[in-house]
Amino acid sequence: MKKEKEKKEKKKKLPLGRTVSNNLFALKAIFAASPIYLLVYLGSSFIYGTVEFLSEGYLLRMIVNGIEGGRSVESIVLFVVILATVSLTSFTALSWFWNVISPIEQRKVGAHIEKMLFSKAAKVELACYEDPVFYDKYVKAMDEAYDRILKVMYTLDDLIARFIALFANSLLLFVIDPVLILFGLFPLVLGVFRRLENIASHDLESEKKQVNRRAEYVKRTFYLGEYAKEMRSGGMYGNMLRDLRATFEEYKKITKKYGLKKAIYGYIQRFGLEVVTILGATLYSVWSTMVIGSENGGMSVGDCIVVIGSIGTISYCLNNLVQNFAEFGEHALFLEDVRYFLDYEIKLVGGERMAPTESVELEVRGLSFRYGNSEKDTLHDVNFTLHKGERIALVGSNGSGKTTLVKLLLRLYDASEGEILMDGVNVKEYDLKGYRDCFGTVFQDFKMFSLSVKDNVLLRPSVEGDAQRVRDALVESGAYGRVERMEKGIDTILTREFDDKGENLSIGEQQKLSLARVFADRTPFILLDEPSSALDPIAEYKMFENMMRATEGRSVIFISHRLSSAVLADRVLLMDDGTVAECGTHSELLAKNGMYADMFRRQAENYLGSEVSVNG
Numbered sequence: 001m002k003k004e005k006e007k008k009e010k011k012k013k014l015p016l017g018r019t020v021s022n023n024l025f026a027l028k029a030i031f032a033a034s035p036i037y038l039l040v041y042l043g044s045s046f047i048y049g050t051v052e053f054l055s056e057g058y059l060l061r062m063i064v065n066g067i068e069g070g071r072s073v074e075s076i077v078l079f080v081v082i083l084a085t086v087s088l089t090s091f092t093a094l095s096w097f098w099n100v101i102s103p104i105e106q107r108k109v110g111a112h113i114e115k116m117l118f119s120k121a122a123k124v125e126l127a128c129y130e131d132p133v134f135y136d137k138y139v140k141a142m143d144e145a146y147d148r149i150l151k152v153m154y155t156l157d158d159l160i161a162r163f164i165a166l167f168a169n170s171l172l173l174f175v176i177d178p179v180l181i182l183f184g185l186f187p188l189v190l191g192v193f194r195r196l197e198n199i200a201s202h203d204l205e206s207e208k209k210q211v212n213r214r215a216e217y218v219k220r221t222f223y224l225g226e227y228a229k230e231m232r233s234g235g236m237y238g239n240m241l242r243d244l245r246a247t248f249e250e251y252k253k254i255t256k257k258y259g260l261k262k263a264i265y266g267y268i269q270r271f272g273l274e275v276v277t278i279l280g281a282t283l284y285s286v287w288s289t290m291v292i293g294s295e296n297g298g299m300s301v302g303d304c305i306v307v308i309g310s311i312g313t314i315s316y317c318l319n320n321l322v323q324n325f326a327e328f329g330e331h332a333l334f335l336e337d338v339r340y341f342l343d344y345e346i347k348l349v350g351g352e353r354m355a356p357t358e359s360v361e362l363e364v365r366g367l368s369f370r371y372g373n374s375e376k377d378t379l380h381d382v383n384f385t386l387h388k389g390e391r392i393a394l395v396g397s398n399g400s401g402k403t404t405l406v407k408l409l410l411r412l413y414d415a416s417e418g419e420i421l422m423d424g425v426n427v428k429e430y431d432l433k434g435y436r437d438c439f440g441t442v443f444q445d446f447k448m449f450s451l452s453v454k455d456n457v458l459l460r461p462s463v464e465g466d467a468q469r470v471r472d473a474l475v476e477s478g479a480y481g482r483v484e485r486m487e488k489g490i491d492t493i494l495t496r497e498f499d500d501k502g503e504n505l506s507i508g509e510q511q512k513l514s515l516a517r518v519f520a521d522r523t524p525f526i527l528l529d530e531p532s533s534a535l536d537p538i539a540e541y542k543m544f545e546n547m548m549r550a551t552e553g554r555s556v557i558f559i560s561h562r563l564s565s566a567v568l569a570d571r572v573l574l575m576d577d578g579t580v581a582e583c584g585t586h587s588e589l590l591a592k593n594g595m596y597a598d599m600f601r602r603q604a605e606n607y608l609g610s611e612v613s614v615n616g
Contacts, residue, residue, distance in 0.1 A: 014332050022332035025339060026152035033112030037105035038153060044094050045157050049164030051087050058172065059083065106150075113146050116342060125348045126412045130372060134344075140209070140334070141341040148334045155331065159324040166317035169310040176303045177288065183281035190272045190322070197265035198326040202333065204258040208251065215247040273316075282308050348414055350432025356423055357438075359524040359555050362386040362409070366418035369408060377416070378404045380578045386525075391548060391556040393569035395596070400575040402559045403444060406527050409557070410436055440518030444529040444559075448510050450497045453483050454490040457516045466520075473519035476550040478543055479512035508539070515543070519550055526551055528558035537562060544568050563600045572596065 014022070030038045063076055121138070128134045173180040218240050221227040231237050289304040299307065367382040379401045386392055394402050407413050409420065411427060420427045427435055449456055457470045470490050474480035486492040486503050493499040505513065511531060518526045531543075544565045547556075558569070566572045567586045574582040574589070574596045582589055582596050589596040 014329065014336065018336075019329055019332040022335040022339060023152050023156075023328050026149040026331065026335060027156070029113060029116070029149055030109050030153055033109040034105040037102065037109060040094075040097055041102075041153060042157055042160060045160035046164065047090050047094070049161045050168075051083070051090065053165060053168040054083055055087060058168075109150070110146050113149060117142060117145055117338075120342055120344070123346050124344060125346070126407065127372065128344075137337045137340050139213075141338040143209075144334050145338045148331055148338070152328070152331050152335075155324055155327045159321065162317040162320050162324065165313055166321065169314050169317070173307060173310055173314065176299060176307060177285075179284070180281060180307060183277050183284070186272065186277050190269045193265045193268045194322050195326050197262055197269070198323070198330060200258045200261045200265065202330050204254060204262075207254045211247050211250050211254065215244060215251075218244045218247070348411065348432070350411075350435060351429035352431065353425065353429045355430040355434035355438050356524065359388045359553065360423040361388055361421075362525065362555065363421040363424075364405075364409075364418070365421060367405075367408065367415050367420065368417040369404060369413065369415050371404075378578055379408070379415075382418070382575075382578075382580055384573055384580055384583060386555050386557060389553050389555060390571065391551070391558070391569045393566035393572045394557055394559045394575065395561070395563060395566055395572060395599070396575035396581075401578040402575055403529055405575070406441075406443075406529050406557070406559070409527060410439055410441065438523055439525045439527050440521060440523040441527045442514050442518060442529065442531045446510070446514040448494050448505070448513070450493065450495045450499075450502070452488075452491050452493055453486070453513065456494055456513060457490075457520050459517055469520055470516070473516040474513070476519045476546055477512045477516035478539075478546060479509065479516055482509050483513075512543070515547070522554070524555060526554055526556040526558075528556070530559050530561065537564065540565060563596075563603050566600075574599075 027038065059080070062079065124138075128138070221231060221240050222237070231240070285299055285304045285307040288299040289301060292299075363385045364382055367379055368377050369379040370377045382401075382405065384392075394405070396402055404413075408415055411420075411432065414428070422430065422435070422438070453474075454462060454467065454470045457473055458466060467490065471480060474483050474490070482505070483490060483492070487501060493502040495504060496502040515528070515531050518528065528547075531547075540560075540562055541564060544558075544560075545568065547558075548568050558565070560566065569586070572582075572584065572586055572589055573580050576595060582592065582594055584592065590600065591597075
């Protein structure tokens, strides 16, 4: 149902004003990146169109009629020489531009478009990625923007060239015989069928895009390392091949659905162009030349030759002009997704207040949050204060809201109710980037980039003095021993996707390296979302001991499912069903003998035996 609704919305023809606006947007984007590229590209159309007309239709008529009329050979040769010189000079200059300058300028245009999209992508709220409609438009914008924006320029270039050829040849035919214009105008009637063919092509491509995205996903599962183990440990490859076959079947249905329409519309256009226009004009010209004769008001031999060549050019140009205008409409439809994304009004914005650079108090007051269209709050009435230099362990079962709370503290989302205060000020009043820079963060689903170890630790462009900072951070996280054995040390590229000498790290090694990120910069706050889930209990405990020592004076919130790590925290917050169920020191919560005590003893029993539950 949703797919049909999106399809109907896509098929709607945009208003003329919006169509023009979207195409102008594309041209402005190219001009902003490289004015010379746009101006030369479009200007070349005038040169090519004019020279093509003079060297083909007009030159042929002048030679034949000149010889018949007794014109001097010298004057004809002089015209040919001048035309050849102009053509050679202009084409040589343009050839140099296309091969030397154009590739650089075109890449500059691509970089400008990518910068627009990436800058916007970096600012939109995390919630946008969870909105299927928005995310679909976002993906289409990324896929289509560069090619579609350039296609607007290509279409305009083609339009200019066709218009010059149409105007010049039509004027020549009108001078020869006004009746010929009727044959030339017939392709305008065929424009209706060209429009129908374009609609069918657009719908075909739109529906194919959804199928192709699914097919590409299936292909990725066969060659990306992150799927390799699961694909080999069971029969999942059979499921993926099943899905690949299903996409092929759906592709066939879509092609059959629109292929016949395109064939019929194309045949009508070809018949009207080849038979009615070109053949009709040719027969009329031959009749006028051979039957009536030039001495009785008919065409001369030179005029007849020109007509046979020009009528096809006029028909072709008219047919393509209709196509050009249809293409502008198609471009506008696709660019609507791009502009929707770029024009999206960011809802999560910061204030003008500068964020503090030193550790201060962070207070969570009456915080509630609900994802999207969820019917239930993920967090409800959460209250606690993180004091300066305090270390809080955030514990609880899966789905209790721990990771969501971390996202709210970072302002990746804004709360539905309640507020977060930093140094007594609502965090919404702080500059957003400055506020987020107050936190050193390691996420549960952290990512490694195919860049150097140094880049992966800093997560920003490096400056002088950062090399030693990175080494110190790796030592504190326990990852330096592994990095030290690498051939290029902290300059080693991670993964071998782009570097044969790159290094692949185990999950545990990656986790240690990701933890180094919070030690590299002295941020007032540290947020750790299960930073040690890939480590064994002993390695995890040692890591937390190192972390507590290295973060002295900084405020820390860490999430851990192994409650033995919570012993090292100043305070423990147990979350259950989206709220803080218990709060206190490890000893206090054990003495309370509530949910935390029960969870702690169960885990201890798993490691040390059932006597723990008896002795305590």
